[in-house]
Amino acid sequence: MASAARPASTNGDYTARHLQVLEGLEAVRKRPGMYIGSTDQRGLMHCLWEIIDNAVDEALAGACTEIQVVLGADGSIVVRDNGRGIPVDIEPRTGLSGVEVVFTKLHAGGKFGGGSYAASGGLHGVGASVVNALSARLDVEVDRGGKTYGMSFRRGEPGSFEDAVGVHSPDAPFTPYETKRTLPVVGKVKKGVTGSRVRFWPDRQIFIKDAELDYDALAARVRQTSFLVPGLRLVLRDERPGRADDAPAEEVFQHDGGITEYVDYLAPDAGITDVWRLSGAGSFTETVPVLDDRGHMTPTEVERECGVDIALRWGQGYDTRVQSFVNIIATPKGGTHVAGFEQALLKVFRKQLEVNARRLKVGSDKPEKDDILAGMTAVVTVRLAEPQFEGQTKEVLGTSAVRAIVAKVIETELTARITSTKRGDKDQSARLLEKVVSEMKTRISARLHKETQRRKNALESSTLPAKLRDCRTHDVDRSELFIVEGDSAMGTAKEARNSEFQALLPIRGKILNVQKASIQDMLKNAECASIIQVIGAGSGRTFDLDAARYGKVIIMTDADVDGAHIRTLLLTLFFRYMRPLVEAGRVFAAMPPLHRIEVIHNGAKKNELIYTYNEQEMRRTVSSLEKKGKKIKQPMQRYKGLGEMDADQLADTTMDPRHRTLRRVTMRDLEAAERTFELLMGSEVAPRKDFIIESAAEVDRERIDA
Known part of the structure; x- marks a missing residue:
C-alpha cells in the first residue's frame, strides 16, 4: 500500500515548529487579498471606503452632516467628518485608548451590539485596522471635549514621525512607542466641536505600482452614498498633479430626495410609471454569541428589527437595473433581500394577471421573472443591526430572515399600489400590466419561432x-x-x-x-x-x-x-x-472617401488615383504632390454620395476587404x-x-x- 503524501521539506520533517502563527496586523500584510479583495486599484478603493463607511455610519446614527474626501498631491488620502469622534478614553480590557484599539486590533469596534449603532456598514471591526496595516503611514486626529487628540502609525505600528515643518511624509524618521502610552493631545477646539480626520498613505510594498484611485469611479460611489443618506453633504476634492483640465477639482454631492431621486438618476428610458416608494419593517429573532460579564461568549436569542425601503419604476425599454444595499453598503451580487424582492414581484404580478386575465387576454400563460423585470429600475435598501455577509468585501447579504420580511413588505405595498383606485395610479398600473403581458407574449413567441x-x-x-x-x-x-x-x-x-x-x-x-x-x-x-x-x-x-x-x-x-x-x-x-x-x-x-485626386503622368503611363477621406488629408496630399512637382487634374472630384462612384471605385475604396478601411x-x-x-x-x-x-x-x- 502506498504511503500518504507528506508536505515538502528540505529534510522531510514536518513538525509544529514549521507552523507560522500570524498575529494581529501581520496577518493582514501577509494576506491582504483576504481582507480587501486585491492589491490593485480595486483594493485601494476598498481601503478608502472602509474609512469613509465609518464616517457614513456616524451620519446614519444622526451624528454627522458633512464628510470631506481629499486626494492629496503628496499621494495621501484624507477623510474628514464632523461626527462624534472616535472614542479617546481607555478601553478597560486592553488598557489602550479607543483610537489605538480601533486602528490596531482586528475585530474591535463599536458595531458588535454595544448600542452605539443601530445599523451600520462596518460590521467585522477590521476596516480601520486593515487600512492601517496596509498604509506606509496613517495619521488620525480626533476632536472631542474641547481638545484635539492625535496619533500616527507606520505600517500599523503606533509611534511618532519627525516631520519637517509643514511637511508630512511616510519617509520621515519614525520612533515606535516602546510602552503603552496615553493618547497625545495635539491642540484645542471650540466647545461642542467634534469629528475625526484620517490621513493615510497606501503602502507601495503592498499595492501594485500603478494602483491609483479612479476619480470618476470614486465620484460615482460618493454620489451613490449621497442618494442613500438624504441630507448628508459629501465633498470630493482632487489635488493630485497631472489632473486633466476638464476634471473637476472639487465636487459637492447632496440629495435630499434619497433613493427616489436615485431611481430617477439611474433610469435609462422614459417611464410608464412614476417612482413608487415601498416601505415597511419586520422583526425576527436570531441566536448570537454575546460577551457576558465574565468575558465568556454565551449564545443569546436577540430580537432584531429590519427596515425595508425600496424605490422602483418601470420604463418603456427592456433593460433592468437593480441596485441593492444593506445599511448603505452596496451588495452588487445581491443576497437574501434581493431574493425576497424578486420573489414578491413574481407572486404579485402572477396574481394580478390571473385576476385580470380576461381583460388582458393572458390565457393560461404565466409571467416569468424576466418579463416583470424588463424595463424596471429599482433601488432596494434594508437596514438592520449586525447583518451577516459572505466575506469582508460584503458583496452578498446572507441573513436568511430578511428574505421573508422584504417579500411581505413588497407583496403588501405593491399590491396596494397596483390595485389603487386613484386615477393616476390606476392608469399607470394598467400600462404596467399591459407591458408585462407584452413581454410575456414576446418571450413565448420568440421561443416558438426560434428555429425560423x-x-x-x-x-x-x-x-x-x-x-x-x-x-x-x-x-x-x-x-x-x-x-x-x-x-x-x-x-x-x-x-x-x-x-x-x-x-x-x-x-x-x-x-x-x-x-x-x-x-x-x-x-x-x-x-x-x-x-x-x-x-x-x-x-x-x-x-x-x-x-x-x-x-x-x-x-x-x-x-x-x-x-x-x-x-x-x-x-x-x-x-x-x-x-x-x-x-x-x-x-x-x-x-x-471624400475626394479623388488624379495625378497626371506624361507619356503612356496611366494616371494615378489617390483617395482621401477628409479635408485635412486632402490638403496634405495636394501639398505633398505639388512639392514633388506632380500635376493634379482639375477640378478634383469631391464625392457628395456613394452613387457618384462607379463600381470599381466603390469596390476598391469601400467594399473590397483587401483595400477598404472599416471602423x-x-x-x-x-x-x-x-x-x-x-x-x-x-x-x-x-x-x-x-x-x-x-x-x-x-x-x-x-x-x-x-
Missing part, C-alpha cells in the same frame, strides 16, 4: 424582404451585410460587391429615431423591421447572438452630414435593440454611451440645443451640403 430565426437557406429566402440582395455563403463568420443608404448607391454596390459573401440591404433616407419611440412604433417602422428581420436574431431581451445571419454588419452611408445622421440613427437601433451584436464587435461603419463600433463605457445617445437622440431637447450651440464652432462647413 436561424439562417435561411435558398428555399426559405422568399420569407426575407424582397429588396435584400443576399450572399451565397452559409459561413456566418465570413458573411457581411452592408446596410446601404439610398437606391442610387445600391445600384453601384450591387456591381461592386462580391456576391459570394457580401449581402446588401438598402434603406430609404432616415429611419425612425428609436431613442424616442416606443417598441411598438419601432416594430411598425418598415426600415427597422427589415433590418431586424434580415439579421434574424430577434430584438431586445430576446436577441440571440448565435442566431445572427451575418458575421459583420457594415453601415455604408455617404461621407457627409446627412450620412453621419443616418449612421447615428442606425447605431441607435443597434444600441437599444441589438446591443449584444455591438458588444461582440460585429457592427462596423464603412469609410468611403469597428465599440462600447468601452456603457454608461457614457447611454448618456451620449440620450443627449443626441433622446426626448430632452434643451441639453441637445446647448450641445449644438457649444459645438457649432467645431463644424467643418465644407462638409455641409447647402
Whole structure:
C-alpha cells in the first residue's frame, strides 16, 4: 500500500515548529487579498471606503452632516467628518485608548451590539485596522471635549514621525512607542466641536505600482452614498498633479430626495410609471454569541428589527437595473433581500394577471421573472443591526430572515399600489400590466419561432424582404451585410460587391429615431423591421447572438452630414435593440472617401488615383504632390454620395476587404454611451440645443451640403 503524501521539506520533517502563527496586523500584510479583495486599484478603493463607511455610519446614527474626501498631491488620502469622534478614553480590557484599539486590533469596534449603532456598514471591526496595516503611514486626529487628540502609525505600528515643518511624509524618521502610552493631545477646539480626520498613505510594498484611485469611479460611489443618506453633504476634492483640465477639482454631492431621486438618476428610458416608494419593517429573532460579564461568549436569542425601503419604476425599454444595499453598503451580487424582492414581484404580478386575465387576454400563460423585470429600475435598501455577509468585501447579504420580511413588505405595498383606485395610479398600473403581458407574449413567441430565426437557406429566402440582395455563403463568420443608404448607391454596390459573401440591404433616407419611440412604433417602422428581420436574431431581451445571419454588419452611408445622421440613427437601433451584436464587435461603419485626386503622368503611363477621406488629408496630399512637382487634374472630384462612384471605385475604396478601411463600433463605457445617445437622440431637447450651440464652432462647413 502506498504511503500518504507528506508536505515538502528540505529534510522531510514536518513538525509544529514549521507552523507560522500570524498575529494581529501581520496577518493582514501577509494576506491582504483576504481582507480587501486585491492589491490593485480595486483594493485601494476598498481601503478608502472602509474609512469613509465609518464616517457614513456616524451620519446614519444622526451624528454627522458633512464628510470631506481629499486626494492629496503628496499621494495621501484624507477623510474628514464632523461626527462624534472616535472614542479617546481607555478601553478597560486592553488598557489602550479607543483610537489605538480601533486602528490596531482586528475585530474591535463599536458595531458588535454595544448600542452605539443601530445599523451600520462596518460590521467585522477590521476596516480601520486593515487600512492601517496596509498604509506606509496613517495619521488620525480626533476632536472631542474641547481638545484635539492625535496619533500616527507606520505600517500599523503606533509611534511618532519627525516631520519637517509643514511637511508630512511616510519617509520621515519614525520612533515606535516602546510602552503603552496615553493618547497625545495635539491642540484645542471650540466647545461642542467634534469629528475625526484620517490621513493615510497606501503602502507601495503592498499595492501594485500603478494602483491609483479612479476619480470618476470614486465620484460615482460618493454620489451613490449621497442618494442613500438624504441630507448628508459629501465633498470630493482632487489635488493630485497631472489632473486633466476638464476634471473637476472639487465636487459637492447632496440629495435630499434619497433613493427616489436615485431611481430617477439611474433610469435609462422614459417611464410608464412614476417612482413608487415601498416601505415597511419586520422583526425576527436570531441566536448570537454575546460577551457576558465574565468575558465568556454565551449564545443569546436577540430580537432584531429590519427596515425595508425600496424605490422602483418601470420604463418603456427592456433593460433592468437593480441596485441593492444593506445599511448603505452596496451588495452588487445581491443576497437574501434581493431574493425576497424578486420573489414578491413574481407572486404579485402572477396574481394580478390571473385576476385580470380576461381583460388582458393572458390565457393560461404565466409571467416569468424576466418579463416583470424588463424595463424596471429599482433601488432596494434594508437596514438592520449586525447583518451577516459572505466575506469582508460584503458583496452578498446572507441573513436568511430578511428574505421573508422584504417579500411581505413588497407583496403588501405593491399590491396596494397596483390595485389603487386613484386615477393616476390606476392608469399607470394598467400600462404596467399591459407591458408585462407584452413581454410575456414576446418571450413565448420568440421561443416558438426560434428555429425560423436561424439562417435561411435558398428555399426559405422568399420569407426575407424582397429588396435584400443576399450572399451565397452559409459561413456566418465570413458573411457581411452592408446596410446601404439610398437606391442610387445600391445600384453601384450591387456591381461592386462580391456576391459570394457580401449581402446588401438598402434603406430609404432616415429611419425612425428609436431613442424616442416606443417598441411598438419601432416594430411598425418598415426600415427597422427589415433590418431586424434580415439579421434574424430577434430584438431586445430576446436577441440571440448565435442566431445572427451575418458575421459583420457594415453601415455604408455617404461621407457627409446627412450620412453621419443616418449612421447615428442606425447605431441607435443597434444600441437599444441589438446591443449584444455591438458588444461582440460585429457592427462596423464603412469609410468611403471624400475626394479623388488624379495625378497626371506624361507619356503612356496611366494616371494615378489617390483617395482621401477628409479635408485635412486632402490638403496634405495636394501639398505633398505639388512639392514633388506632380500635376493634379482639375477640378478634383469631391464625392457628395456613394452613387457618384462607379463600381470599381466603390469596390476598391469601400467594399473590397483587401483595400477598404472599416471602423469597428465599440462600447468601452456603457454608461457614457447611454448618456451620449440620450443627449443626441433622446426626448430632452434643451441639453441637445446647448450641445449644438457649444459645438457649432467645431463644424467643418465644407462638409455641409447647402
